Amino acid sequence: MATLREIKQRIAGVEKTQQITRALKMVAAVKFRKAQQSIVQARPYAYRLINIMGHVAYDIDRSLHPLLSVREPQKIGFVIITADQGLCGSFNANIIRRAEAEIRNNADKQVSLILIGRKGADYFSRRNYEIIGKYTRFFKDLTFRQADEIEDLVRELYLEQKLDRIYLLYNEFKSALRQDVMVEQLLPVTPILPERCTGYVEFAFEPDAIKFLDILIPRYLNVAIWHVLLESYASEMGARMTAMEYATENAENIIHNLTMEYNKLRQEKITAEILEIVSSGEAMKATR
CATH class of the missing domain: 1.10.287 (Helix Hairpins)
Incomplete structure (x- = not known):
């Protein structure tokens, strides 16, 4: 006794x-409010641009631009977004578990990883995976420039045909208590069928489609990546705040x-x- x-x-x-734990909860709460405000402000523009890109991919001849071309998916790339720190419940574990499941589902293909966040980088670096990009200490000062850096990498990998499919794995923010693990195809752009959306219209391109795509696709990639980084960061802060409260x-x-x-x-x-x-x-x- x-x-x-x-x-x-x-x-x-x-x-x-x-x-x-009480101090960590208070810090996470402040960061969570800022992150929540950022994602709420970014979502309308991001959703609209992604929607437009999907419409264009459906309407246009995909052979006009190399970033729209569809190849036999033999080389798969996963952009896996985790946190730089722990103490956020199952936030990191859920992403890693889903990533390993996706890798097993593509066991007959060559799989490469782009890792964002120290927790994912530490985990996959200790295992036998092909890592072609690694970004740690990423969320300490999150800026749009970082999305540009990742966009440059994925665009180069796709244009050089080092990857045939590129997917984003991240936590989508729902609330402080809930984050959903998402797997979304980044490249090639997934077409949106007219019957699956409202307000569908055919696009007319000026001066021509190729010049328009040269501007639209990089902007789409930037915004899509920036959007998931904000989603992940807001989810991380919500998960940490909840975990520290418990x-x-x-x-x-x-x-x-x-x-x-x-x-x-x-x-x-x-x-x-x-x-x-x-x-x-x-x-x-x-x-x-």
């Missing part, structure tokens, strides 16, 4: 841990249980001491 001193030390240790509550429960145990043991000691005093008094009376 633990002594009073040991229980007191455990209570002090849990209280220090609770202070840390950790703080669990620490409170542990402190309560330890305090009850401490008080019970202390009461037992006091009762034993009182009994010893009473017994000694009775013994002294008996000897007189």
